[in-house]
Amino acid sequence: MKNVMDRRGMLRNGLLSLGGMALAPHLVNGASMNKPFKLDSKNRLYYSELNREYFLENYDEVKAFAKLNANENPYGPPTSAQKAIIESVTGGNRYAWKELYTLVDKIAKKENVTAKHLMMGPGSSDLLEKVAIVLFMNGGNIVSADPTYMSLIRVAESVGAKWKAVPCKGDWAHDLSAMENAIDSETKLVYICNPNNPTGAMTPAKELMDFCSRVSEKVPIFIDEAYMELAYGPQAVSMVSLLNEKKNVIVARTFSKIMGMAGLRIGYIAALPEFIDKISVVTRGGMGISLTSVHAAIAAMDDSGFQDMTKTKNDEVKTYLVSELAKMGYDPIPSYTNFMIFPISMPGKEFLGKMQDQGVGVRAFKIMDKDWCRVSLGTMDEIKLFVSALKGIS
Ligand SMILES: Cc1ncc(COP(=O)(O)O)c(C=O)c1O
Numbered sequence: 001m002k003n004v005m006d007r008r009g010m011l012r013n014g015l016l017s018l019g020g021m022a023l024a025p026h027l028v029n030g031a032s033m034n035k036p037f038k039l040d041s042k043n044r045l046y047y048s049e050l051n052r053e054y055f056l057e058n059y060d061e062v063k064a065f066a067k068l069n070a071n072e073n074p075y076g077p078p079t080s081a082q083k084a085i086i087e088s089v090t091g092g093n094r095y096a097w098k099e100l101y102t103l104v105d106k107i108a109k110k111e112n113v114t115a116k117h118l119m120m121g122p123g124s125s126d127l128l129e130k131v132a133i134v135l136f137m138n139g140g141n142i143v144s145a146d147p148t149y150m151s152l153i154r155v156a157e158s159v160g161a162k163w164k165a166v167p168c169k170g171d172w173a174h175d176l177s178a179m180e181n182a183i184d185s186e187t188k189l190v191y192i193c194n195p196n197n198p199t200g201a202m203t204p205a206k207e208l209m210d211f212c213s214r215v216s217e218k219v220p221i222f223i224d225e226a227y228m229e230l231a232y233g234p235q236a237v238s239m240v241s242l243l244n245e246k247k248n249v250i251v252a253r254t255f256s257k258i259m260g261m262a263g264l265r266i267g268y269i270a271a272l273p274e275f276i277d278k279i280s281v282v283t284r285g286g287m288g289i290s291l292t293s294v295h296a297a298i299a300a301m302d303d304s305g306f307q308d309m310t311k312t313k314n315d316e317v318k319t320y321l322v323s324e325l326a327k328m329g330y331d332p333i334p335s336y337t338n339f340m341i342f343p344i345s346m347p348g349k350e351f352l353g354k355m356q357d358q359g360v361g362v363r364a365f366k367i368m369d370k371d372w373c374r375v376s377l378g379t380m381d382e383i384k385l386f387v388s389a390l391k392g393i394s
Contacts, residue, residue: 044349044366048165051147052366054348056356065359066382066389071197071227071339074378075313076260078306081296085264088295096291103294104286106301107268111240111251116273119280122288124226124254124267128152130282131189131222131250131269136161140188145174147367149197149224161188167368172201172333176211183219190215193224194239195231198365198374200335205237212239216248220275223251229258229307230314231336240270248272257338258307259300264293314338317377324387328394341365341374348372351393358389 039045044052077085088099100120108115121127132155136142139160142153146165153163164182169175174192183190192212195202212221223239240251250271256262266289269276300306318335325332325342332342344351348364348371355362355373363374375386 042349047150048146048163050165050167050368054352054364054366056349056352066378066385067361068376068378068382068386069361069363070262071257071337071376072262073257073260073310073338074382075306075310076262077264077296078260078300078303080299080303080306081259081261081264084295084299085292088292092291094291095287096289096294099291099294099298100286100289103298103301106298110301111238111270113240113243113270114273116276117243117270118268119271119276119283120266120268120286120289121283122265122267122293123256123262124224124252124269125151126265126288127252127267127269127279127283128222128224129155130279132156132161133159133282134279135188135220139186141184141186142189142191143179143182143187144191145179145193145196147196147198147365148191149193149226152191152222152224156189162186168196168199168201172196172199174203174208176203176207180211180215183215187219190219190221191224192221193226195227195336197227197337197339198341198363198367198372199333200227200337200339200341201333202231202235202336205235209237209239209242212242212249213245213247216242220248220250223249225251226254226257227337228253230311230338232315233336236336243270243272246272248275250275255297255300258310259297260306260310261293261296261300264296265289266293266297313379314377317380317383320380321375321377321383321387328390339374339376341372343370344373346371346393354393355386355389358385358392360386360389362386 040052044054046052104115104118104120107118119127128151132152136156136159141162141164142156143164143166144153145168157163166175166179166182179190194208215221225238228236228238239249242249250269252269254267321340322332330342332340348366351373352364365372
């Protein structure tokens with residue numbers, strides 16, 4: 001029985017790190033719990049004065065007909081990647097060095113950087129965490145928006161960093177001038193998630209480019225672009241080109257979203273070679289990635305058909321959801337991602353329970369004194385189920 005409970009706890013805590021305001025399960029369950037992962041008096045996960053998250057103790061029991069809680073790609077993995085996995089599995093007795101170099105070269109070409117600018121990891125989470133460990137093992141502070149994706153920040157706090165949280169602007173973009181003002185002599189990193197999670201909002205490209213270009217002369221800037229390929233319009237600009245101007249930026253990307261490979265665990269950072277060297281202290285540079293996942297990633301990169309299809313379907317589902325939410329009087333934040341967040345008029349935990357009872361798994365937050373539902377954009381059928389569940393409880 002104890003094992004079952006432990007497993008449930010682990011699943012729940014693991015879930016909380018997926019596609020959300022990440023919590024590393026080992027830290028939740030482990031001795032470091034006292035600091036970064038505290039719960040408030042209502043048993044909500046406490047991120048900051050502005051920002052908490054609800055969870056259900058019995059989450060792993062959800063009969064999720066529509067699993068819309070971790071911003072996964074419902075169409076993946078691409079058939080091309082599946083085929084590559086099957087064909088490469090017999091090579092699994094060997095480490096994947098050669099294949100990894102092929103993948104790194106391919107990514108270098110795509111990002112217009114050299115292989116020395118890149119570090120691969122089993123998911124970008126792994127690299128976010130390693131950057132946090134290396135930069136903050138001797139203290140310091142990290143500046144970021146609030147709300148934002150918490151993975152790097154939580155690990156930074158767990159090794160002794162102080163988090164300087166800067167509220168987002170009224171349109172949910174990063175408040176870059178307030179962030180710049182928050183930097184002091186102890187600041188070791190600025191973290192920017194663009195598009196941001198959990199809001200789905202985008203910070204204007206030119207403002208961000210100017211900010212990164214100028215401020216990175218003082219302090220490194222980490223730009224988490226997990227959802228960039230799903231964004232659209234003139235603001236959807238990666239900051240990776242700043243590396244060619246030798247700016248001290250670190251850009252994180254993942255195969256978990258547009259490539260549909262969350263469970264296959266592949267991500268990378270692009271940074272100045274000297275920054276990559278620094279992080280190498282705590283990583284075996286790609287040793288964490290399985291041969292089959294490397295082959296899958298190579299195939300997925302070439303599969304522009306799959307990526308285009310994902311984007312088209314994601315946009316169709318988004319348009320449908322926006323119109324259904326409007327009919328019901330909900331007011332979502334415009335989303336540049338594969339998820340959407342909107343205020344609800346019910347305590348978040350009750351909302352989660354009612355959705356779960358109908359087989360729909362979502363996330364619920366308390367942000368700036370309002371309760372919010374964050375729903376991942378699943379398939380059209382899944383989102384229709386979500387809409388009908390929402391109608392059932394409104
Ligand atoms: C903003 C953001 N960054 C990073 C990640 C981690 O992705 P992965 O570890 O699967 O690459 C996520 C996952 O949802 C995310 O939302």
